[in-house]
Amino acid sequence: MTVLVALGANLLIAVAKAVGGLLAGSPALLSEAAHSVADSLNEIFLLAALRRSRRPADRRHPFGYGKERFFWSLLAAVGIFVMGGCFSFFQGLEALKGGAKESHSGYVAGLVVLAVALLSEGVSLLRALHQVHRQQGTVAQGLRDPALRTVLAEDSTAVLGVILAIVGMALHMVTGNVVWEASASLAIGALLVFVAYRLGRDARDQLIGQAADPELSRRIRALLQAQPEIDSVESLLTMQLGLQSLLVAARVDLVPGLDSEEVEDVAVRIKRSVAHTVPEAHQIFLDITDAPTRAAERRGDDDARDAAGSSAAAREHGGS
Structure with a gap:
Protein backbone atom coordinates (compact mmCIF):
# COMPACT_ATOMS: atom_id res chain seq x y z
CA MET A 1 0.00 0.00 0.00
CA THR A 2 2.85 2.38 0.83
CA VAL A 3 4.41 1.81 -2.59
CA LEU A 4 1.10 2.53 -4.36
CA VAL A 5 0.62 5.78 -2.43
CA ALA A 6 4.17 6.86 -3.24
CA LEU A 7 3.70 5.98 -6.93
CA GLY A 8 0.51 8.03 -7.26
CA ALA A 9 2.04 11.02 -5.49
CA ASN A 10 5.22 10.89 -7.57
CA LEU A 11 3.35 10.73 -10.90
CA LEU A 12 1.22 13.79 -10.12
CA ILE A 13 4.16 15.74 -8.75
CA ALA A 14 6.40 14.81 -11.70
CA VAL A 15 3.90 16.25 -14.20
CA ALA A 16 3.44 19.44 -12.17
CA LYS A 17 7.20 19.95 -11.76
CA ALA A 18 7.91 19.31 -15.44
CA VAL A 19 5.25 21.78 -16.61
CA GLY A 20 6.36 24.39 -14.09
CA GLY A 21 10.04 23.88 -14.89
CA LEU A 22 9.51 24.25 -18.64
CA LEU A 23 7.38 27.38 -18.22
CA ALA A 24 9.79 29.01 -15.80
CA GLY A 25 13.00 27.69 -17.40
CA SER A 26 14.15 26.69 -13.91
CA PRO A 27 17.01 24.15 -13.73
CA ALA A 28 16.24 23.35 -10.10
CA LEU A 29 12.58 22.66 -10.85
CA LEU A 30 13.49 20.53 -13.88
CA SER A 31 15.95 18.59 -11.71
CA GLU A 32 13.16 17.90 -9.27
CA ALA A 33 10.92 16.81 -12.15
CA ALA A 34 13.55 14.26 -13.21
CA HIS A 35 13.80 13.19 -9.58
CA SER A 36 10.05 12.53 -9.42
CA VAL A 37 10.08 10.65 -12.75
CA ALA A 38 12.90 8.43 -11.47
CA ASP A 39 10.97 7.82 -8.27
CA SER A 40 7.86 6.86 -10.25
CA LEU A 41 9.73 4.31 -12.34
CA ASN A 42 11.35 2.94 -9.20
CA GLU A 43 7.95 2.44 -7.60
CA ILE A 44 6.99 0.32 -10.63
CA PHE A 45 10.15 -1.75 -10.08
CA LEU A 46 9.22 -2.21 -6.44
CA LEU A 47 5.66 -3.26 -7.29
CA ALA A 48 7.13 -5.91 -9.58
CA ALA A 49 9.41 -7.00 -6.73
CA LEU A 50 6.51 -7.33 -4.30
CA ARG A 51 4.53 -9.46 -6.73
CA ARG A 52 7.32 -11.72 -8.01
CA SER A 53 8.96 -12.35 -4.63
CA ARG A 54 5.76 -13.97 -3.31
CA ARG A 55 5.91 -16.85 -5.79
CA PRO A 56 6.29 -20.27 -4.11
CA ALA A 57 9.42 -22.38 -4.47
CA ASP A 58 9.70 -24.69 -7.46
CA ARG A 59 12.21 -27.14 -8.95
CA ARG A 60 14.32 -24.43 -10.54
CA HIS A 61 14.27 -22.25 -7.44
CA PRO A 62 13.97 -24.60 -4.46
CA PHE A 63 14.65 -21.79 -1.97
CA GLY A 64 11.90 -19.58 -3.37
CA TYR A 65 11.92 -16.17 -5.03
CA GLY A 66 12.49 -13.97 -1.98
CA LYS A 67 15.63 -12.42 -3.46
CA GLU A 68 13.56 -10.91 -6.26
CA ARG A 69 13.02 -7.97 -3.90
CA PHE A 70 16.74 -7.39 -3.68
CA PHE A 71 17.20 -7.57 -7.47
CA TRP A 72 14.47 -5.05 -8.23
CA SER A 73 15.71 -2.81 -5.42
CA LEU A 74 19.10 -2.79 -7.14
CA LEU A 75 17.43 -1.71 -10.41
CA ALA A 76 15.61 1.03 -8.49
CA ALA A 77 18.93 2.30 -7.15
CA VAL A 78 20.36 2.39 -10.67
CA GLY A 79 17.28 4.30 -11.83
CA ILE A 80 17.77 6.93 -9.12
CA PHE A 81 21.38 7.38 -10.18
CA VAL A 82 20.88 7.50 -13.95
CA MET A 83 17.60 9.42 -14.29
CA GLY A 84 17.72 11.59 -11.20
CA GLY A 85 21.33 12.22 -10.31
CA CYS A 86 22.83 12.53 -13.80
CA PHE A 87 20.03 14.77 -15.12
CA SER A 88 20.33 17.04 -12.08
CA PHE A 89 24.07 17.38 -12.66
CA PHE A 90 23.40 18.19 -16.31
CA GLN A 91 20.89 20.91 -15.41
CA GLY A 92 23.22 22.46 -12.90
CA LEU A 93 26.20 22.54 -15.27
CA GLU A 94 24.06 23.95 -18.10
CA ALA A 95 22.85 26.73 -15.80
CA LEU A 96 26.43 27.59 -14.80
CA LYS A 97 27.38 27.81 -18.46
CA GLY A 98 24.61 30.32 -19.09
CA GLY A 99 22.05 27.91 -20.51
CA ALA A 100 19.33 28.84 -18.00
CA LYS A 101 16.89 31.68 -18.62
CA GLU A 102 17.36 34.78 -16.49
CA SER A 103 13.67 35.68 -16.69
CA HIS A 104 11.76 34.97 -13.50
CA SER A 105 8.39 34.71 -15.18
CA GLY A 106 6.66 31.64 -13.90
CA TYR A 107 8.87 31.33 -10.84
CA VAL A 108 6.00 32.14 -8.49
CA ALA A 109 3.97 29.31 -10.01
CA GLY A 110 7.02 27.07 -9.77
CA LEU A 111 7.42 27.85 -6.08
CA VAL A 112 3.75 27.05 -5.54
CA VAL A 113 4.24 23.70 -7.27
CA LEU A 114 7.22 22.97 -5.03
CA ALA A 115 5.23 23.93 -1.94
CA VAL A 116 2.48 21.48 -2.91
CA ALA A 117 5.13 18.85 -3.68
CA LEU A 118 6.71 19.41 -0.27
CA LEU A 119 3.36 18.82 1.41
CA SER A 120 2.67 15.68 -0.63
CA GLU A 121 6.15 14.23 -0.15
CA GLY A 122 5.97 15.01 3.56
CA VAL A 123 2.72 13.06 3.91
CA SER A 124 4.21 10.11 2.00
CA LEU A 125 7.32 10.23 4.20
CA LEU A 126 5.24 10.21 7.38
CA ARG A 127 3.27 7.23 6.09
CA ALA A 128 6.49 5.33 5.33
CA LEU A 129 7.88 6.15 8.79
CA HIS A 130 4.65 4.92 10.37
CA GLN A 131 4.88 1.61 8.50
CA VAL A 132 8.54 1.21 9.51
CA HIS A 133 7.56 1.74 13.14
CA ARG A 134 4.68 -0.74 12.81
CA GLN A 135 6.89 -3.44 11.27
CA GLN A 136 9.85 -2.88 13.56
CA GLY A 137 9.19 -5.91 15.73
CA THR A 138 7.93 -8.31 13.07
CA VAL A 139 11.20 -9.16 11.31
CA ALA A 140 13.22 -10.85 14.02
CA GLN A 141 16.39 -11.27 12.00
CA GLY A 142 16.65 -7.52 11.45
CA LEU A 143 16.24 -7.73 7.68
CA ARG A 144 14.47 -4.60 6.58
CA ASP A 145 12.01 -4.66 3.70
CA PRO A 146 14.01 -3.39 0.69
CA ALA A 147 10.84 -2.01 -0.94
CA LEU A 148 9.89 -0.06 2.17
CA ARG A 149 13.50 1.01 2.68
CA THR A 150 13.66 2.34 -0.89
CA VAL A 151 10.37 4.23 -0.50
CA LEU A 152 11.61 5.73 2.76
CA ALA A 153 14.89 6.80 1.13
CA GLU A 154 13.07 8.25 -1.88
CA ASP A 155 10.61 10.21 0.24
CA SER A 156 13.39 11.55 2.46
CA THR A 157 15.47 12.70 -0.49
CA ALA A 158 12.35 14.08 -2.18
CA VAL A 159 11.66 16.32 0.83
CA LEU A 160 15.29 17.46 0.97
CA GLY A 161 15.39 17.94 -2.80
CA VAL A 162 12.26 20.12 -2.81
CA ILE A 163 13.69 22.24 0.02
CA LEU A 164 16.95 22.68 -1.92
CA ALA A 165 15.01 23.66 -5.07
CA ILE A 166 12.88 26.19 -3.16
CA VAL A 167 15.95 27.78 -1.59
CA GLY A 168 17.80 27.88 -4.91
CA MET A 169 14.88 29.41 -6.82
CA ALA A 170 14.17 31.95 -4.07
CA LEU A 171 17.80 33.10 -3.90
CA HIS A 172 17.92 33.31 -7.70
CA MET A 173 14.87 35.58 -7.65
CA VAL A 174 16.26 37.77 -4.87
CA THR A 175 19.85 38.10 -6.10
CA GLY A 176 19.35 37.63 -9.84
CA ASN A 177 22.29 35.21 -9.78
CA VAL A 178 21.65 31.87 -11.43
CA VAL A 179 24.55 30.32 -9.48
CA TRP A 180 22.24 29.75 -6.53
CA GLU A 181 19.82 27.70 -8.57
CA ALA A 182 22.58 25.84 -10.40
CA SER A 183 24.11 24.98 -7.04
CA ALA A 184 20.74 23.66 -5.89
CA SER A 185 20.57 21.38 -8.96
CA LEU A 186 24.09 20.09 -8.31
CA ALA A 187 23.25 19.51 -4.64
CA ILE A 188 20.12 17.56 -5.64
CA GLY A 189 22.22 15.45 -8.01
CA ALA A 190 24.81 14.73 -5.31
CA LEU A 191 22.04 13.77 -2.88
CA LEU A 192 20.48 11.35 -5.36
CA VAL A 193 23.81 9.76 -6.25
CA PHE A 194 24.59 9.21 -2.55
CA VAL A 195 21.19 7.61 -1.88
CA ALA A 196 21.49 5.43 -5.00
CA TYR A 197 24.92 4.25 -3.85
CA ARG A 198 23.66 3.29 -0.39
CA LEU A 199 20.59 1.48 -1.73
CA GLY A 200 22.64 -0.30 -4.40
CA ARG A 201 25.24 -1.41 -1.86
CA ASP A 202 22.57 -2.87 0.44
CA ALA A 203 20.87 -4.68 -2.46
CA ARG A 204 24.24 -6.06 -3.63
CA ASP A 205 25.05 -7.43 -0.18
CA GLN A 206 21.69 -9.17 0.03
CA LEU A 207 21.88 -10.57 -3.50
CA ILE A 208 25.27 -12.21 -2.99
CA GLY A 209 24.14 -13.87 0.25
CA GLN A 210 24.16 -11.71 3.36
CA ALA A 211 24.21 -13.38 6.77
CA ALA A 212 21.47 -12.87 9.30
CA ASP A 213 21.64 -10.13 11.87
Whole structure:
Protein backbone atom coordinates (compact mmCIF):
# COMPACT_ATOMS: atom_id res chain seq x y z
CA MET A 1 0.00 0.00 0.00
CA THR A 2 2.85 2.38 0.83
CA VAL A 3 4.41 1.81 -2.59
CA LEU A 4 1.10 2.53 -4.36
CA VAL A 5 0.62 5.78 -2.43
CA ALA A 6 4.17 6.86 -3.24
CA LEU A 7 3.70 5.98 -6.93
CA GLY A 8 0.51 8.03 -7.26
CA ALA A 9 2.04 11.02 -5.49
CA ASN A 10 5.22 10.89 -7.57
CA LEU A 11 3.35 10.73 -10.90
CA LEU A 12 1.22 13.79 -10.12
CA ILE A 13 4.16 15.74 -8.75
CA ALA A 14 6.40 14.81 -11.70
CA VAL A 15 3.90 16.25 -14.20
CA ALA A 16 3.44 19.44 -12.17
CA LYS A 17 7.20 19.95 -11.76
CA ALA A 18 7.91 19.31 -15.44
CA VAL A 19 5.25 21.78 -16.61
CA GLY A 20 6.36 24.39 -14.09
CA GLY A 21 10.04 23.88 -14.89
CA LEU A 22 9.51 24.25 -18.64
CA LEU A 23 7.38 27.38 -18.22
CA ALA A 24 9.79 29.01 -15.80
CA GLY A 25 13.00 27.69 -17.40
CA SER A 26 14.15 26.69 -13.91
CA PRO A 27 17.01 24.15 -13.73
CA ALA A 28 16.24 23.35 -10.10
CA LEU A 29 12.58 22.66 -10.85
CA LEU A 30 13.49 20.53 -13.88
CA SER A 31 15.95 18.59 -11.71
CA GLU A 32 13.16 17.90 -9.27
CA ALA A 33 10.92 16.81 -12.15
CA ALA A 34 13.55 14.26 -13.21
CA HIS A 35 13.80 13.19 -9.58
CA SER A 36 10.05 12.53 -9.42
CA VAL A 37 10.08 10.65 -12.75
CA ALA A 38 12.90 8.43 -11.47
CA ASP A 39 10.97 7.82 -8.27
CA SER A 40 7.86 6.86 -10.25
CA LEU A 41 9.73 4.31 -12.34
CA ASN A 42 11.35 2.94 -9.20
CA GLU A 43 7.95 2.44 -7.60
CA ILE A 44 6.99 0.32 -10.63
CA PHE A 45 10.15 -1.75 -10.08
CA LEU A 46 9.22 -2.21 -6.44
CA LEU A 47 5.66 -3.26 -7.29
CA ALA A 48 7.13 -5.91 -9.58
CA ALA A 49 9.41 -7.00 -6.73
CA LEU A 50 6.51 -7.33 -4.30
CA ARG A 51 4.53 -9.46 -6.73
CA ARG A 52 7.32 -11.72 -8.01
CA SER A 53 8.96 -12.35 -4.63
CA ARG A 54 5.76 -13.97 -3.31
CA ARG A 55 5.91 -16.85 -5.79
CA PRO A 56 6.29 -20.27 -4.11
CA ALA A 57 9.42 -22.38 -4.47
CA ASP A 58 9.70 -24.69 -7.46
CA ARG A 59 12.21 -27.14 -8.95
CA ARG A 60 14.32 -24.43 -10.54
CA HIS A 61 14.27 -22.25 -7.44
CA PRO A 62 13.97 -24.60 -4.46
CA PHE A 63 14.65 -21.79 -1.97
CA GLY A 64 11.90 -19.58 -3.37
CA TYR A 65 11.92 -16.17 -5.03
CA GLY A 66 12.49 -13.97 -1.98
CA LYS A 67 15.63 -12.42 -3.46
CA GLU A 68 13.56 -10.91 -6.26
CA ARG A 69 13.02 -7.97 -3.90
CA PHE A 70 16.74 -7.39 -3.68
CA PHE A 71 17.20 -7.57 -7.47
CA TRP A 72 14.47 -5.05 -8.23
CA SER A 73 15.71 -2.81 -5.42
CA LEU A 74 19.10 -2.79 -7.14
CA LEU A 75 17.43 -1.71 -10.41
CA ALA A 76 15.61 1.03 -8.49
CA ALA A 77 18.93 2.30 -7.15
CA VAL A 78 20.36 2.39 -10.67
CA GLY A 79 17.28 4.30 -11.83
CA ILE A 80 17.77 6.93 -9.12
CA PHE A 81 21.38 7.38 -10.18
CA VAL A 82 20.88 7.50 -13.95
CA MET A 83 17.60 9.42 -14.29
CA GLY A 84 17.72 11.59 -11.20
CA GLY A 85 21.33 12.22 -10.31
CA CYS A 86 22.83 12.53 -13.80
CA PHE A 87 20.03 14.77 -15.12
CA SER A 88 20.33 17.04 -12.08
CA PHE A 89 24.07 17.38 -12.66
CA PHE A 90 23.40 18.19 -16.31
CA GLN A 91 20.89 20.91 -15.41
CA GLY A 92 23.22 22.46 -12.90
CA LEU A 93 26.20 22.54 -15.27
CA GLU A 94 24.06 23.95 -18.10
CA ALA A 95 22.85 26.73 -15.80
CA LEU A 96 26.43 27.59 -14.80
CA LYS A 97 27.38 27.81 -18.46
CA GLY A 98 24.61 30.32 -19.09
CA GLY A 99 22.05 27.91 -20.51
CA ALA A 100 19.33 28.84 -18.00
CA LYS A 101 16.89 31.68 -18.62
CA GLU A 102 17.36 34.78 -16.49
CA SER A 103 13.67 35.68 -16.69
CA HIS A 104 11.76 34.97 -13.50
CA SER A 105 8.39 34.71 -15.18
CA GLY A 106 6.66 31.64 -13.90
CA TYR A 107 8.87 31.33 -10.84
CA VAL A 108 6.00 32.14 -8.49
CA ALA A 109 3.97 29.31 -10.01
CA GLY A 110 7.02 27.07 -9.77
CA LEU A 111 7.42 27.85 -6.08
CA VAL A 112 3.75 27.05 -5.54
CA VAL A 113 4.24 23.70 -7.27
CA LEU A 114 7.22 22.97 -5.03
CA ALA A 115 5.23 23.93 -1.94
CA VAL A 116 2.48 21.48 -2.91
CA ALA A 117 5.13 18.85 -3.68
CA LEU A 118 6.71 19.41 -0.27
CA LEU A 119 3.36 18.82 1.41
CA SER A 120 2.67 15.68 -0.63
CA GLU A 121 6.15 14.23 -0.15
CA GLY A 122 5.97 15.01 3.56
CA VAL A 123 2.72 13.06 3.91
CA SER A 124 4.21 10.11 2.00
CA LEU A 125 7.32 10.23 4.20
CA LEU A 126 5.24 10.21 7.38
CA ARG A 127 3.27 7.23 6.09
CA ALA A 128 6.49 5.33 5.33
CA LEU A 129 7.88 6.15 8.79
CA HIS A 130 4.65 4.92 10.37
CA GLN A 131 4.88 1.61 8.50
CA VAL A 132 8.54 1.21 9.51
CA HIS A 133 7.56 1.74 13.14
CA ARG A 134 4.68 -0.74 12.81
CA GLN A 135 6.89 -3.44 11.27
CA GLN A 136 9.85 -2.88 13.56
CA GLY A 137 9.19 -5.91 15.73
CA THR A 138 7.93 -8.31 13.07
CA VAL A 139 11.20 -9.16 11.31
CA ALA A 140 13.22 -10.85 14.02
CA GLN A 141 16.39 -11.27 12.00
CA GLY A 142 16.65 -7.52 11.45
CA LEU A 143 16.24 -7.73 7.68
CA ARG A 144 14.47 -4.60 6.58
CA ASP A 145 12.01 -4.66 3.70
CA PRO A 146 14.01 -3.39 0.69
CA ALA A 147 10.84 -2.01 -0.94
CA LEU A 148 9.89 -0.06 2.17
CA ARG A 149 13.50 1.01 2.68
CA THR A 150 13.66 2.34 -0.89
CA VAL A 151 10.37 4.23 -0.50
CA LEU A 152 11.61 5.73 2.76
CA ALA A 153 14.89 6.80 1.13
CA GLU A 154 13.07 8.25 -1.88
CA ASP A 155 10.61 10.21 0.24
CA SER A 156 13.39 11.55 2.46
CA THR A 157 15.47 12.70 -0.49
CA ALA A 158 12.35 14.08 -2.18
CA VAL A 159 11.66 16.32 0.83
CA LEU A 160 15.29 17.46 0.97
CA GLY A 161 15.39 17.94 -2.80
CA VAL A 162 12.26 20.12 -2.81
CA ILE A 163 13.69 22.24 0.02
CA LEU A 164 16.95 22.68 -1.92
CA ALA A 165 15.01 23.66 -5.07
CA ILE A 166 12.88 26.19 -3.16
CA VAL A 167 15.95 27.78 -1.59
CA GLY A 168 17.80 27.88 -4.91
CA MET A 169 14.88 29.41 -6.82
CA ALA A 170 14.17 31.95 -4.07
CA LEU A 171 17.80 33.10 -3.90
CA HIS A 172 17.92 33.31 -7.70
CA MET A 173 14.87 35.58 -7.65
CA VAL A 174 16.26 37.77 -4.87
CA THR A 175 19.85 38.10 -6.10
CA GLY A 176 19.35 37.63 -9.84
CA ASN A 177 22.29 35.21 -9.78
CA VAL A 178 21.65 31.87 -11.43
CA VAL A 179 24.55 30.32 -9.48
CA TRP A 180 22.24 29.75 -6.53
CA GLU A 181 19.82 27.70 -8.57
CA ALA A 182 22.58 25.84 -10.40
CA SER A 183 24.11 24.98 -7.04
CA ALA A 184 20.74 23.66 -5.89
CA SER A 185 20.57 21.38 -8.96
CA LEU A 186 24.09 20.09 -8.31
CA ALA A 187 23.25 19.51 -4.64
CA ILE A 188 20.12 17.56 -5.64
CA GLY A 189 22.22 15.45 -8.01
CA ALA A 190 24.81 14.73 -5.31
CA LEU A 191 22.04 13.77 -2.88
CA LEU A 192 20.48 11.35 -5.36
CA VAL A 193 23.81 9.76 -6.25
CA PHE A 194 24.59 9.21 -2.55
CA VAL A 195 21.19 7.61 -1.88
CA ALA A 196 21.49 5.43 -5.00
CA TYR A 197 24.92 4.25 -3.85
CA ARG A 198 23.66 3.29 -0.39
CA LEU A 199 20.59 1.48 -1.73
CA GLY A 200 22.64 -0.30 -4.40
CA ARG A 201 25.24 -1.41 -1.86
CA ASP A 202 22.57 -2.87 0.44
CA ALA A 203 20.87 -4.68 -2.46
CA ARG A 204 24.24 -6.06 -3.63
CA ASP A 205 25.05 -7.43 -0.18
CA GLN A 206 21.69 -9.17 0.03
CA LEU A 207 21.88 -10.57 -3.50
CA ILE A 208 25.27 -12.21 -2.99
CA GLY A 209 24.14 -13.87 0.25
CA GLN A 210 24.16 -11.71 3.36
CA ALA A 211 24.21 -13.38 6.77
CA ALA A 212 21.47 -12.87 9.30
CA ASP A 213 21.64 -10.13 11.87
CA PRO A 214 24.47 -10.86 14.37
CA GLU A 215 22.05 -10.74 17.29
CA LEU A 216 19.84 -13.35 15.65
CA SER A 217 22.86 -15.57 14.92
CA ARG A 218 23.84 -15.36 18.58
CA ARG A 219 20.30 -16.39 19.57
CA ILE A 220 20.40 -19.42 17.28
CA ARG A 221 23.84 -20.45 18.56
CA ALA A 222 22.70 -20.04 22.18
CA LEU A 223 19.62 -22.15 21.44
CA LEU A 224 21.76 -24.93 19.98
CA GLN A 225 24.26 -24.82 22.83
CA ALA A 226 21.42 -25.03 25.35
CA GLN A 227 20.30 -28.44 24.01
CA PRO A 228 21.39 -31.17 26.44
CA GLU A 229 22.28 -33.58 23.62
CA ILE A 230 24.69 -31.12 21.93
CA ASP A 231 28.27 -31.24 23.14
CA SER A 232 29.48 -28.29 21.01
CA VAL A 233 28.50 -26.14 18.04
CA GLU A 234 31.36 -26.40 15.58
CA SER A 235 30.01 -23.90 13.04
CA LEU A 236 26.87 -21.90 12.29
CA LEU A 237 26.09 -20.37 8.88
CA THR A 238 23.08 -18.23 8.00
CA MET A 239 21.90 -16.54 4.81
CA GLN A 240 18.92 -14.33 4.08
CA LEU A 241 16.75 -15.85 1.36
CA GLY A 242 14.12 -13.13 1.40
CA LEU A 243 12.32 -10.61 3.53
CA GLN A 244 11.17 -13.22 6.07
CA SER A 245 13.04 -16.30 4.92
CA LEU A 246 16.32 -17.48 6.41
CA LEU A 247 18.63 -20.41 5.76
CA VAL A 248 20.36 -21.92 8.82
CA ALA A 249 23.13 -24.51 8.50
CA ALA A 250 24.94 -25.80 11.61
CA ARG A 251 27.53 -28.44 12.37
CA VAL A 252 27.11 -29.81 15.88
CA ASP A 253 28.75 -32.50 17.98
CA LEU A 254 26.43 -34.65 20.09
CA VAL A 255 27.25 -36.13 23.46
CA PRO A 256 28.45 -39.75 23.32
CA GLY A 257 26.18 -42.70 23.93
CA LEU A 258 23.30 -41.93 21.55
CA ASP A 259 22.15 -44.59 19.10
CA SER A 260 20.99 -43.86 15.56
CA GLU A 261 17.30 -43.58 16.44
CA GLU A 262 18.04 -41.17 19.27
CA VAL A 263 20.21 -39.06 16.98
CA GLU A 264 17.39 -38.85 14.46
CA ASP A 265 14.88 -37.85 17.13
CA VAL A 266 17.28 -35.24 18.50
CA ALA A 267 17.81 -33.75 15.03
CA VAL A 268 14.07 -33.45 14.44
CA ARG A 269 13.51 -31.85 17.83
CA ILE A 270 16.36 -29.37 17.39
CA LYS A 271 15.05 -28.30 14.00
CA ARG A 272 11.59 -27.79 15.48
CA SER A 273 13.06 -25.74 18.33
CA VAL A 274 14.94 -23.50 15.91
CA ALA A 275 11.88 -23.09 13.67
CA HIS A 276 9.69 -22.25 16.67
CA THR A 277 12.16 -19.71 18.07
CA VAL A 278 13.02 -18.20 14.68
CA PRO A 279 9.92 -18.40 12.43
CA GLU A 280 11.92 -16.90 9.55
CA ALA A 281 14.18 -19.99 9.47
CA HIS A 282 12.44 -21.77 6.60
CA GLN A 283 15.47 -23.88 5.64
CA ILE A 284 17.36 -25.64 8.48
CA PHE A 285 20.24 -28.05 7.86
CA LEU A 286 22.12 -29.91 10.60
CA ASP A 287 25.40 -31.75 10.15
CA ILE A 288 25.45 -34.00 13.21
CA THR A 289 28.34 -36.07 14.59
CA ASP A 290 29.07 -37.41 18.03
CA ALA A 291 31.92 -36.00 20.09
CA PRO A 292 34.10 -39.18 20.11
CA THR A 293 33.93 -39.39 16.32
CA ARG A 294 35.00 -35.79 15.96
CA ALA A 295 37.80 -36.32 18.46
CA ALA A 296 38.97 -39.37 16.54
CA GLU A 297 38.92 -37.39 13.31
CA ARG A 298 41.02 -34.68 14.92
CA ARG A 299 43.49 -37.26 16.26
CA GLY A 300 43.62 -38.85 12.83
CA ASP A 301 44.37 -35.49 11.23
CA ASP A 302 47.08 -34.79 13.81
CA ASP A 303 48.59 -38.24 13.26
CA ALA A 304 48.54 -37.71 9.50
CA ARG A 305 50.32 -34.40 9.86
CA ASP A 306 52.88 -35.91 12.23
CA ALA A 307 53.47 -38.81 9.82
CA ALA A 308 53.89 -36.42 6.91
CA GLY A 309 56.36 -34.36 8.93
CA SER A 310 58.36 -37.44 9.93
CA SER A 311 58.45 -38.69 6.33
CA ALA A 312 59.68 -35.35 5.09
CA ALA A 313 62.37 -35.27 7.79
CA ALA A 314 63.48 -38.79 6.89
CA ARG A 315 63.77 -37.89 3.19
CA GLU A 316 65.73 -34.79 4.05
CA HIS A 317 68.07 -36.80 6.31
CA GLY A 318 68.47 -39.50 3.67
CA GLY A 319 69.24 -36.92 1.00
CA SER A 320 71.94 -35.34 3.12
